[in-house]
Amino acid sequence: MLDKTYRPDEVEDRQYSRWEAADAFSAKFDATKEPFTIMIPPPNVTGSLHMGHALNNTIQDILVRYQRMQGKDVLWQPGTDHAGIATQMVVERQLGEEGIELDRGLPLALGNTKHIGREEFIERVWKWRDQSGGTILKQLRRLGASCDWQRERFTMDEGLSEAVLKVFVTLYREGLIYRDKRLVNWDPRFHTAISDLEVEQKEMNGHLWHFRYPIEGEEGRFITVATTRPETMLGDTAVAVHPDDERYKDLVGKHAILPLVGRRIPIVADDYADPEQGSGAVKITPAHDFNDFEVGKRHDLEMINVFDRDARLNDGVPEAYRGLDRFDARKKIVADMEAEGLLEKVDDHRHMVPHGDRSHVAIEPYLTDQWYVNAAELAKPAIAAVEQGETVFVPKQWEKTYYEWMRNIQPWCISRQLWWGHQVPAWYGPDGEVFVAHDEAEAAGLAEQHYGKAVELTRDSDVLDTWFSSALWPFSTLGWPEETEALKRYYPGDVLVTGFDIIFFWVARMMMSSLHFMDGKVPFHTVYIHALVRDEKGQKMSKSKGNVLDPLDLIEKFGADAVRFTLTALAAQGRDVKLAESRIEGYRNFCTKIWNAARFNEMNECRYDADFDPAANSQRVNRWIVSQLAQTEPKVRRAIEDYRFNEAAQALYQFIWNTYCDWYLEFAKPLLQGEDAAAKAETRASAQWVLHQALFLLHPIMPFLTEELWQQTGEGDSSLMITSAWPVFAESLTDAEADATLGWVVRMIGQIRAVRSEMNVPPGARIALIVNDASAGSKARIGDHEALIKTLARVETITFDQPVPQGSVQDVLDECSLVLPLAEVIDLDQEQARLKKEMDKLKGEITKLDKKLSNEQFLAKAPEDVVAEQRERLADSQQTMTKLQSALERLASA
RNA sequence: GGGCGUAUAGCUCAGCGGGAGAGCGCCUCGUUGACAUCGAGGAGGUCCCUGGUUCAAUCCCAGGUACGCCCA
Numbered sequence: 017m018l019d020k021t022y023r024p025d026e027v028e029d030r031q032y033s034r035w036e037a038a039d040a041f042s043a044k045f046d047a048t049k050e051p052f053t054i055m056i057p058p059p060n061v062t063g064s065l066h067m068g069h070a071l072n073n074t075i076q077d078i079l080v081r082y083q084r085m086q087g088k089d090v091l092w093q094p095g096t097d098h099a100g101i102a103t104q105m106v107v108e109r110q111l112g113e114e115g116i117e118l119d120r121g122l123p124l125a126l127g128n129t130k131h132i133g134r135e136e137f138i139e140r141v142w143k144w145r146d147q148s149g150g151t152i153l154k155q156l157r158r159l160g161a162s163c164d165w166q167r168e169r170f171t172m173d174e175g176l177s178e179a180v181l182k183v184f185v186t187l188y189r190e191g192l193i194y195r196d197k198r199l200v201n202w203d204p205r206f207h208t209a210i211s212d213l214e215v216e217q218k219e220m221n222g223h224l225w226h227f228r229y230p231i232e233g234e235e236g237r238f239i240t241v242a243t244t245r246p247e248t249m250l251g252d253t254a255v256a257v258h259p260d261d262e263r264y265k266d267l268v269g270k271h272a273i274l275p276l277v278g279r280r281i282p283i284v285a286d287d288y289a290d291p292e293q294g295s296g297a298v299k300i301t302p303a304h305d306f307n308d309f310e311v312g313k314r315h316d317l318e319m320i321n322v323f324d325r326d327a328r329l330n331d332g333v334p335e336a337y338r339g340l341d342r343f344d345a346r347k348k349i350v351a352d353m354e355a356e357g358l359l360e361k362v363d364d365h366r367h368m369v370p371h372g373d374r375s376h377v378a379i380e381p382y383l384t385d386q387w388y389v390n391a392a393e394l395a396k397p398a399i400a401a402v403e404q405g406e407t408v409f410v411p412k413q414w415e416k417t418y419y420e421w422m423r424n425i426q427p428w429c430i431s432r433q434l435w436w437g438h439q440v441p442a443w444y445g446p447d448g449e450v451f452v453a454h455d456e457a458e459a460a461g462l463a464e465q466h467y468g469k470a471v472e473l474t475r476d477s478d479v480l481d482t483w484f485s486s487a488l489w490p491f492s493t494l495g496w497p498e499e500t501e502a503l504k505r506y507y508p509g510d511v512l513v514t515g516f517d518i519i520f521f522w523v524a525r526m527m528m529s530s531l532h533f534m535d536g537k538v539p540f541h542t543v544y545i546h547a548l549v550r551d552e553k554g555q556k557m558s559k560s561k562g563n564v565l566d567p568l569d570l571i572e573k574f575g576a577d578a579v580r581f582t583l584t585a586l587a588a589q590g591r592d593v594k595l596a597e598s599r600i601e602g603y604r605n606f607c608t609k610i611w612n613a614a615r616f617n618e619m620n621e622c623r624y625d626a627d628f629d630p631a632a633n634s635q636r637v638n639r640w641i642v643s644q645l646a647q648t649e650p651k652v653r654r655a656i657e658d659y660r661f662n663e664a665a666q667a668l669y670q671f672i673w674n675t676y677c678d679w680y681l682e683f684a685k686p687l688l689q690g691e692d693a694a695a696k697a698e699t700r701a702s703a704q705w706v707l708h709q710a711l712f713l714l715h716p717i718m719p720f721l722t723e724e725l726w727q728q729t730g731e732g733d734s735s736l737m738i739t740s741a742w743p744v745f746a747e748s749l750t751d752a753e754a755d756a757t758l759g760w761v762v763r764m765i766g767q768i769r770a771v772r773s774e775m776n777v778p779p780g781a782r783i784a785l786i787v788n789d790a791s792a793g794s795k796a797r798i799g800d801h802e803a804l805i806k807t808l809a810r811v812e813t814i815t816f817d818q819p820v821p822q823g824s825v826q827d828v829l830d831e832c833s834l835v836l837p838l839a840e841v842i843d844l845d846q847e848q849a850r851l852k853k854e855m856d857k858l859k860g861e862i863t864k865l866d867k868k869l870s871n872e873q874f875l876a877k878a879p880e881d882v883v884a885e886q887r888e889r890l891a892d893s894q895q896t897m898t899k900l901q902s903a904l905e906r907l908a909s910a
Numbered sequence: 911g912g913g914c915g916u917a918u919a920g921c922u923c924a925g926c927g928g929g930a931g932a933g934c935g936c937c938u939c940g941u942u943g944a945c946a947u948c949g950a951g952g953a954g955g956u957c958c959c960u961g962g963u964u965c966a967a968u969c970c971c972a973g974g975u976a977c978g979c980c981c982a
Contacts, residue, residue, distance in 0.1 A: 020945095021945090021947080022947095217981090217982080368982085413914065413915075414914090416913075416914065417913080417914070417980075417981090420912090420913060420914090420980090420981080421980095421981080424981090516979090516980085517980090520980095520981095548979090585933085586922085586923085588923075588924065592978090592979090594922060594923085596921095596922080596934090598934065598935090599922080599933080599934075601934095601947080602933065602934065602947090603933095604947065605945095605947045605948085606947090607947085608945070608947045608948090609944095609945065609947080609948085611944090611945085612944045612945035612947095612948085613944065613945080614944085615944050615945075616944030616945080617944085618944090619943085619944065620944085662923090662924075663924085666924075666932075666933095669932095669933090670932090677944090677945085678949085681944075766950095766951095769950060769951065770950090770951060770952085772950090772951085773938080773939070773950065773951040773952075774951075774952080776938090776939080778939090778940095779939065779940050779942085779950075780940085780942080807942090810942090861929080864929095865929095868928085868965085868966075871965060871966090872965085873964095873965035873966090874928095874965040874966070875965080876965075877964090877965045877966090878928075878965060878966075879928090882928055882966090885928080885929090886928075886929090889929065
């Protein structure tokens with residue numbers, strides 16, 4: 017017996033274990049089947065499951081389960097990335113609690129007791145990773161994700177590290193990776209460079225300080241510069257004005273004396289100075305501003321770095337300022353300038369300030385040596401592949417975003433001043449000459465060749481950006497650079513499922529690296545971009561706002577299937593998913609509904625019958641529900657294949673709840689409780705078969721509930737839905753006659769119920785029904801389904817072609833007048849009003865159609881079937897109108 | 911400043927060149943042997959505005975307004 021209600025907490029673990037025990041998730045390397053590959057977007061090893069992951073992985077799981085049922089050999093490749101900065105942060109914090117800090121050549125901070133070196137630190141990270149890393153992958157199991165867990169990979173694995181090494185060395189030797197001294201985005205908290213993409217611009221309230229710089233040799237003359245960052249003035253090496261700016265024309269070529277420092281700096285003419293902005297003159301600090309850096313290069317200016325790695329002022333500035341934090345320095349400099357009478361004014365100013373996306377501190381443009389990838393070169397084939405349609409974005413408009421970024425791509429800074437990550441495979445000779453190699457021995461060989469003798473080498477201490485290794489995911493996880501079977505079989509992948517926020521970080525970089533290293537073959541033919549999950553008000557979920565919904569809590573509360581179905585139903589293309597708990601509750605109710613339908617079948621002895629043949633059904637209601645099912649399958653199939661997941665969900669919801677539960681089971685009741693043994697047997701088998709087939713269609717979205725019911729009411733323990741075939745229904749199962757007839761019966765019952773309700777007929781009261789003007793066809797329909805109509809519309813008797821009794825309520829169904837003699841309960845005024853309202857609506861309709869059909873242009877130009885349809889509608893409306901008219905007259909004469 | 915998107919019922923959103931839809935919410939009624947996590951019925955719309963194309967526009971095009979997101 018099925019339990020009274022569906023209990024996801026009891027079912028989910030059990031079914032997941034059955035799948036794993038049956039090895040249902042693993043890629044089979046089955047050459048008789050077509051492969052289907054999805055590469056999971058590897059979450060951070062430090063991460064935990066949030067709503068975005070839940071959506072992302074629900075979609076992937078739907079695709080994967082669907083394709084498995086289609087008979088494909090499916091690989092869903094799971095894993096995590098090593099999340100350089102985030103992981104190092106986590107472990108450093110842990111160490112900090114033990115009083116341990118990393119030995120970076122600085123004295124111990126107050127309260128700390130121990131330094132540890134790089135090797136020991138990395139050991140600690142691995143230990144952390146083994147103990148508590150990758151919890152998110154466990155959480156994905158709660159969601160029902162059917163990843164091939166045996167193939168789980170980690171970007172720091174040996175094999176993947178091998179791939180990183182090979183890619184780095186190869187690109188270096190091809191000249192596509194190089195070392196350069198440029199301004200980088202420096203994170204003063206983590207002491208590392210970060211890439212442009214890891215910088216967030218935040219709008220902030222600031223000030224615009226107007227400083228006066230004295231002109232050399234012109235006593236009492238000043239040039240005023242405006243700045244948002246006074247602390248950088250100590251590194252100024254020029255003042256720039258616009259070449260056409262009349263105010264300053266005579267000053268170009270002269271020098272200013274930098275206050276507080278006393279340095280003599282040139283006044284240069286450069287387009288960068290905007291005459292409209294501030295005073296029109298701008299201080300130039302080439303070592304601390306990206307724009308100034310360019311100006312500096314154009315005018316060959318000195319680049320003076322005034323900060324250390326903490327963004328404190330270094331020894332290159334006057335003694336009074338040395339060691340000051342950048343924000344303290346700002347205050348002091350402003351005060352000192354004011355004291356010298358050189359502060360002209362201070363304006364409030366709103367501006368964008370760059371922040372590290374992980375450290376949340378202001379980023380400092382900082383002059384350092386870093387490793388770069390020539391992304392512009394690698395982008396060329398990656399752009400072409402999308403232009404030529406080798407990879408298609410769904411929805412299509414994201415291709416524009418991809419192009420926009422790829423066509424303006426900047427050199428990619430890939431080195432990070434961290435310990436956790438893939439160490440840059442570069443060694444330096446005594447004179448700083450660099451040797452890039454797969455290992456130290458190879459580097460030593462290269463060095464010996466270069467110097468003519470063996471020398472001592474020092475390895476570059478930097479590590480690579482985590483995304484550098486993630487970019488290789490589509491092939492490194494399959495064993496590249498080895499030529500593995502997996503690589504041959506499962507590359508290229510089919511579809512990548514991800515959020516738009518990751519197009520630049522990951523999609524673009526996978527495209528670049530895959531095309532370069534996999535013989536120009538794209539890593540996936542489709543990129544499905546889904547929306548962000550927001551709260552019910554459309555705001556981004558964030559801890560600080562406190563509007564975060566935790567998928568694990570929701571699974572706990574409503575079951576994984578309800579969460580999955582909700583996300584699926586809301587995942588319309590190109591729209592954000594606005595999630596409210598009430599939605600999940602609603603789909604939890606859907607689970608309950610299905611469960612109860614199964615219980616109903618069980619109670620009525622509707623048992624699974626392996627030999628059941630739906631084509632042999634003789635009862636019209638059974639042929640009808642089979643027909644409806646057969647028409648639902650292609651809707652679901654096409655929706656999934658076209659990535660219109662919400663439509664798949666909707667089609668299933670509608671079929672199961674509205675068609676099967678609301679109507680079919682009601683239609684089946686008289687048969688199930690009736691005396692006709694053959695009809696009863698057929699109905700029992702049909703009811704169960706149709707439910708089971710619907711569960712198969714639903715399985716990719718709701719795997720747990722469907723598998724549970726299949727086990728309990730289907731083929732039992734020996735069979736698994738997850739590895740069963742997707743149902744296919746013969747065209748011949750669609751039965752137009754049954755659809756038309758039962759559609760008509762549904763309408764008839766609906767109309768009678770509506771009239772009863774409007775007339776306030778007590779729900780229990782059985783009433784008489786007179787049907788007038790019925791065609792032979794309609795009479796036959798009523799004859800065939802009299803029992804259903806009587807039960808469901810609560811009708812006592814049905815008679816034909818009778819005079820209309822006093823005080824009857826009338827309604828029209830096609831050519832039929834439905835007459836309900838309700839003299840005792842009728843309210844004449846109310847009924848009159850009801851009829852008039854209905855006639856008004858019809859009148860509008862008739863006028864519209866009349867006008868259209870008397871338009872010669874319409875008759876001449878519109879397609880024939882459209883014209884015919886409009887004619888038919890007009891005739892129908894007029895017929896109904898006539899009948900309502902006579903009903904109204906009869907009422908008035910009463 | 912550049913790019914992308916959105917505007918349809920109270921809310922959240924589907925949809926579509928030819929009869930305005932769903933879920934939730936709301937109102938009325940209901941203990942009919944699956945289900946009150948339910949059933950039956952109902953109310954509720956200037957499909958943002960203005961023009962254009964078309965026999966026909968909520969849908970296509972142009973402009974406008976408002977809002978959102980990404981990039982600088």
